[in-house]
Amino acid sequence: MQGARESQTVLVVGGGIAGITAAVEIAETGYDVVLVEKTASLGGRVAQLNRYFPKLCHPACGLEINYQRLRGNPRVKVITLATVTAIAGERGRYSATIVTTPRHVNARCTACGDCAKAATTQVPNAFNCGLDAVKAAYLPHPMAFPMRYVIAPEVAGTAEGQAILAACKYGAVDLEEKPTSFELTVGAVVWATGWKPYDAAKLDSYGYGRVPNVVTNVEMERLAAPGGPTGGRILRPSDGREAKHVALIQCAGSRDYNHLPYCSRICCLASLKHAAYVREQYADASVDIYYIDIRAHDKLEAFYLKLKADPQVRFVKSKPASITAGEGASPVLHGENTLTRELYDSAYDLVVLATGMEPVATGAKLPQGLPVDDYGFVVPGLDEETGLAAAGVASGPLDVSMSAQSATAAALKAVQAITAGAGGRA
Ligand SMILES: Cc1cc2nc3c(=O)[nH]c(=O)nc-3n(C[C@H](O)[C@H](O)[C@H](O)COP(=O)(O)OP(=O)(O)OC[C@H]3O[C@@H](n4cnc5c(N)ncnc54)[C@H](O)[C@@H]3O)c2cc1C
Numbered sequence: 001m002q003g004a005r006e007s008q009t010v011l012v013v014g015g016g017i018a019g020i021t022a023a024v025e026i027a028e029t030g031y032d033v034v035l036v037e038k039t040a041s042l043g044g045r046v047a048q049l050n051r052y053f054p055k056l057c058h059p060a061c062g063l064e065i066n067y068q069r070l071r072g073n074p075r076v077k078v079i080t081l082a083t084v085t086a087i088a089g090e091r092g093r094y095s096a097t098i099v100t101t102p103r104h105v106n107a108r109c110t111a112c113g114d115c116a117k118a119a120t121t122q123v124p125n126a127f128n129c130g131l132d133a134v135k136a137a138y139l140p141h142p143m144a145f146p147m148r149y150v151i152a153p154e155v156a157g158t159a160e161g162q163a164i165l166a167a168c169k170y171g172a173v174d175l176e177e178k179p180t181s182f183e184l185t186v187g188a189v190v191w192a193t194g195w196k197p198y199d200a201a202k203l204d205s206y207g208y209g210r211v212p213n214v215v216t217n218v219e220m221e222r223l224a225a226p227g228g229p230t231g232g233r234i235l236r237p238s239d240g241r242e243a244k245h246v247a248l249i250q251c252a253g254s255r256d257y258n259h260l261p262y263c264s265r266i267c268c269l270a271s272l273k274h275a276a277y278v279r280e281q282y283a284d285a286s287v288d289i290y291y292i293d294i295r296a297h298d299k300l301e302a303f304y305l306k307l308k309a310d311p312q313v314r315f316v317k318s319k320p321a322s323i324t325a326g327e328g329a330s331p332v333l334h335g336e337n338t339l340t341r342e343l344y345d346s347a348y349d350l351v352v353l354a355t356g357m358e359p360v361a362t363g364a365k366l367p368q369g370l371p372v373d374d375y376g377f378v379v380p381g382l383d384e385e386t387g388l389a390a391a392g393v394a395s396g397p398l399d400v401s402m403s404a405q406s407a408t409a410a411a412l413k414a415v416q417a418i419t420a421g422a423g424g425r426a
Pocket residue numbers: 013014015016017018019036037038039042043044045046049051052053054082083084192193194195196217218221266270273355356357360361362363391392393394398399400401403
C-alpha cells in the first residue's frame with residue numbers, strides 16, 4: 001500500500017440497524033461513508049421482526065427514521081447486493097475489494113410491479129424464511145430500501161426474462177447485468193455484519209424439519225407479521241389450523257456446550273413477545289413457556305411481569321428432553337418439570353424453538369485479521385492503530401437499542417481513526 005493516498009471515507013460493512021446507524025452518525029459528523037449490504041435491501045434482521053419488545057411497536061418506525069436520515073444525506077453511498085471480499089493496507093489507506101451480484105433492475109425502477117405481473121416462476125421467499133414463495137420478479141419486502149425490484153437469476157436468460165423486460169415501461173430491467181468487482185480506498189472500516197439464527201436442525205432431539213409444526217423464533221416473527229406467509233395469522237404450517245395451544249422452548253441450543261455456549265440475551269424477551277402475539281390473536285389461547293431461568297434484563301423485567309400476570313401464560317421450569325410427532329400433526333414435548341418433579345408428555349398445536357444468535361463471519365480476507373472472541377464475535381473496541389471497529393450483534397448478542405448504541409460508539413471510533421494525525425476534517 002506504499003503511496004496510497006490518505007482517505008477520510010469510512011466503509012461500513014452490513015446494512016442492518018447497526019450498520020445504518022453507524023453510517024448516518026458518521027455522515028452527520030461530516031465524513032463520507034460507503035455502506036455495503038449483502039442482500040437486496042437494508043434493515044437486516046430487524047426488518048423481519050413483526051414487533052419490538054417491550055412496547056410491541058412496529059420495527060418499520062425505527063428503520064424509517066434512519067432511512068429518512070440516509071435519504072437526506074448525500075455523504076452516504078449505499079451499495080446493496082454487495083460484499084467485501086478482501087481488505088489490504090492500514091488505517092487511513094485501506095483498499096477494500098467489493099464484489100456485487102446482479103439485481104437485473106436499475107435505478108429507473110418505480111416499484112410499479114409490472115415486472116412481477118409478467119413473471120410466472122415462483123422462487124422461495126427468503127424474507128419469510130422460505131415459508132412461502134414469491135414471483136421471480138419481486139420486491140424484497142414491502143418496506144424495502146431501496147424500494148426496487150429484483151429479478152431472480154433463474155429467469156434472467158429465459159423467455160420469461162424477456163417477457164419481464166418487455167413489461168417494464170421505464171427501461172429498468174437489465175438482463176445483461178453481470179457481477180462486478182472493484183476497489184475502494186477508505187480510511188477506516190466498521191463491521192456490522194450481524195447474526196444468523198442458530199441452525200435448529202442441529203438440535204436433533206427437537207425434530208425441527210422432521211416433526212410437523214415445530215418452528216423457530218425467527219419463523220414465528222414471520223408467522224405473526226401482516227406481510228408474512230399467513231397474512232399475520234398464527235396458523236400451523238402443516239394444515240393452516242389456528243395455533244391456540246403453543247409451547248415456547250427457551251435456550252434451544254443456547255447455554256449448551258454442544259451448541260452455543262453463551263446466552264443470546266434477547267431470546268427470553270422475544271419469547272415473551274411471542275406469547276403476547278398469540279394471546280392478542282386468540283382470547284382462548286394458552287401458552288406454555290419452558291425455561292431454565294428467565295433473563296429479562298434491566299427495565300425489561302416489567303414486560304416479563306406483565307406476561308407472568310396473565311393466567312393463560314404458564315411458566316414451566318424445564319428444558320424439554322425431546323419432541324415427537326403426535327396425533328393430528330401435534331408436536332409432543334417430553335421432559336420433567338424441575339420444580340414439581342412431574343414427568344410430562346404434552347401435546348401442542350405449535351412449538352417454537354427459541355434459537356440463539358450466531359455471529360455471521362465477515363467472509364473477507366483481512367490484512368491483520370479482526371480480533372474475534374471465543375464465540376466468533378468481533379471484539380468491538382477499535383484501536384486507533386488499525387481503524388477497524390465492530391458494531392451491533394457482530395460484536396456480541398445485543399438487542400436493537402444496544403446495537404444502535406454500539407454503532408454510535410463505533411462511528412465515533414472510526415471518525416477518530418480517520419482524523420488521527422490529520423488535523424481534523426479534510
Ligand atoms: C427471534 C428474535 C426476535 C427479536 N426481537 C427483538 C425485539 O423485539 N427487540 C429488540 O430490541 N431486539 C430483538 N431481537 C434482536 C435484534 O434482531 C438484533 O438486535 C438486531 O438484528 C441487530 O442488528 P445488527 O445490525 O447488528 O445485525 P443484523 O440485523 O443481522 O444486520 C446485519 C446486516 O449485515 C448484512 N451482512 C452480513 N454479512 C455481510 C457481508 N459480509 N457483507 C455485507 N453485508 C453483510 C446482513 O445481510 C444484514 O443486513 C430479536 C432477535 C431474535 C432472534
